[in-house]
Amino acid sequence: MTYLRIERLNKQYGETVVVDSLSIDVARGEFVSLLGPSGCGKTTTLQMIAGFVEPTSGDISLEGRSLVGTPPAERGLGIVFQSYALFAHMTVAENVEFGLQMRRVDRAARKRRCLAALELVQLGRHAAKYPRELSGGQRQRVALARALVIEPPLLLLDEPLSNLDAKLRHDMQAELRAIQQKVGTTTIMVTHDQAEALAISDRVALLNQGAVVRFDTPTGVYDDPGSLFAADFIGRANVLHGQVMHDGVQRVLRVGPASLQLDEPHPCGEYAFSLRPERIELVASGAGCVDGRVRACAFHGNCWSVNVSTDIGELQVQLANGGGHVAKVGDAVGLDWPGGALRPLALHTTSAQP
Ligand SMILES: Nc1ncnc2c1ncn2[C@@H]1O[C@H](COP(=O)(O)OP(=O)(O)O)[C@@H](O)[C@H]1O
Ligand SMILES: [Mg+2]
Secondary structure: OEEEEEEEEEEEEOOEEEEEEEEEEEEOOOEEEEEOOOOOOHHHHHHHHHOOOOOOEEEEEEOOEEOOOOOHHHHOOEEEEOOOOOOOOOOHHHHHHHHHHHOOOOHHHHHHHHHHHHHHOOOHHHOOOOHHHOOHHHHHHHHHHHHHOOOOOOEEEEOOOOOOOHHHHHHHHHHHHHHHHHHOOOEEEEEOOHHHHHHHOOEEEEEEOOEEEEEEOHHHHHHOOOEHHHHHHOOOOEEEEEEEEEOOOOEEEEEOOEEEEOOOOOOOEEEEEEEOHHHOEEEOOOOOOEEEEEEEEEEOOOEEEEEEEEOOEEEEEEEEOOOOOOOOOOOEEEEEOOHHHOEEEEOOOOOOOO
């Protein structure tokens, strides 16, 4: 059942198309990320949902009612924008209560709901403090409590964690997800961080130049990116250009001198395929899909990344750190992967399907 529907949404500034016929359907309780490079129209889309920016055309509806033309305050949405700072002269509790006061909720109910919201973000003990007495992560949790306390039909987050350092950001991602699941508020989050989008979301809408390139679950988008743009933007990928043909027994991808087995039926012709670095295994020369020589080897703590020159080009391989040494520069190695690890790519960035 669709809860939030965005239909052929467009935004133009003069001749410049910033959001281009964007359509997504979101179910009640879902956490959806709008992911894409800087300038691709994520914030503009979120601002149109919030009501701060008027669409040039298209519709946004919540439970079947169009929001277009309704002023932001009447939409009653919970918003955490990067730029939405807390009121410095108000305590944490006053900040959180502010929205309830505006809605003329009585004092007793205000106190109760404010405390519940602060408990939810684990800041119950900090109610009397001022924002300047809190860490960056705590301030963002106050902003989240302030957005959630009004029990909004929709929570909108614009890069809510991007001012936090890497470790805190990682912890806050898990916390944000846990809080959202607890309250069940349908949430749209803007991020340019692909790892963050994959970690938190039920579904990810990948945007490029204002258009949705892909809208799918994190595993769907990652395992089967479907386009060169998605394969490149989300995670790392080896891209193999070749000729799909029938070798008498099965479908194969011919890349240079190599014939690579394909698991799934695929039309013959010129195509590009992606191969994720962590799907490749290092084996003895002659025992894998291709042979090669190690050109570079870098240690990243939890994994190694190994570059191997082969007849089909240089391939990136990612190997989990199991404690030992994996390979050294100059080693002759074989590279092996299951046929299903080769995923077909459409070359057009805006095409959703291969
Ligand atoms: N008010 C505006 N007037 C003109 N151009 C704008 C305006 N707001 C945003 N843009 C342009 O729209 C594009 C998308 O911006 P934005 O939605 O902020 O991208 P993102 O959030 O994905 O980084 C950018 O090229 C930006 O310069
Ligand atoms: Mg933005």
